[in-house]
Amino acid sequence: MNSRGSAGTHVSVAHRGALDLEHHLKTTKHQMGVRGVENSGSLSGYFIQPGSRIQSNVTAGEGTLAFHAVKHHFSYLSMDCTPGLMKQVYSDSEIARKMTCARTKTEAIVIAPHGVEMVMEAMRSISHCGVSTDASNHGSVKMFPLLIQYFDWKSGGLQTKVIDLQSLADETAAMIASYITGILEDKDILQKCVAFSGDNCNTNFGGLRRGDGNVFANLKRSVNPNLIGIGCPAHILNNCIQHGADRLSVGIDSNRVEDI
Structure with missing residues (x-):
């Protein structure tokens, strides 16, 4: 005669009956099996x-x-x-x-699809918008959130919304411009973009000499030739102070130097 234990083990009770069960309950195998059953949850x-x-x-x-x-x-x-x-x-x-x-x-x-869909729905009645992005380093991964800014009087005025977030392999101007252009095309708002905003690094705006290899120049070719470039006011002020300080003439009082 066989009996099934609580841990799923078959125990023979043909010889000593209940004593066989008592002996099995004291075995290490049975006790480990019971603990396993107690600690295991149902798959559902x-x-x-x-x-x-x-x-x-x-x-x-x-x-x-x-x-x-x-x-x-x-x-x-x-x-x-x-x-x-x-x-x-x-x-x-x-x-x-x-x-x-x-x-x-x-x-x-x-970056829920529903949230982005709501922004795109609002953009149906908006004729113009601006776009901005900047790199954010998370360890070895470079994240580029893409934001659009527009005025919607129904929602209380100026709106700033995140419409995409991706990691790019590097920070080249061509890759960033291609990323921005691709997302604007995918969201069907490429023709509504009239401004690009970013910090004043050379990659975005090309520095003092501008040039045509920066993000802004690439976007003017692919998005809108009349695109407006909007730099960061804090960076502009910082650059003004830095370059102004470099050009200040510092006078030295020779008498004061001798006293020292």
Whole structure:
């Protein structure tokens, strides 16, 4: 006669009956099996039923976490451990146990397709906009957020919206200009772009001599020959002070030098 233990093991009780079961319960194999069963969760516990109330709560929680990370300028890398930490701290919460909001998902939530669609819908009634981008280094990855700025009186005035975020291999003017042009074409607002804004580095505007190898010159050829270039006021002021200070003549009082 055979009996199945709680850990799925077959135990023979043909010789000593209940004593066989008692002996099996004391074995290391049985005790390890029981601990394994207790620590293992059901596979269904890892999935959320579509359209259920818990799905709505989990989605809202993940969106809130993503918003919190961006609002306080947290690194996306921190989101790899935050949901796991919440599972430990709030172990009795079904919402916390089912939240999976690491950096990849956080990025997708921040630049959500629905949000971009809303901006593009608003742009249907807007005739002009400006575009800007700048490199942000995250370790060895160069991230280029692409922003557009436009005036929408229905939404309260001047609007600044992120419409794309990509990593580029380098910061060459041709690659940045191609990236901007491609996104504007994809969003069907290329003809509405009348201005380009960026910091005053040589890659964007070409320095004092301008030239035709910078981002601004490339965009004038591919987007709009009458494109307006808008530099950073803080950088302009800094450059003015720097170059002005370099050209100041500094007088030396020889009598004062001798006293020293």
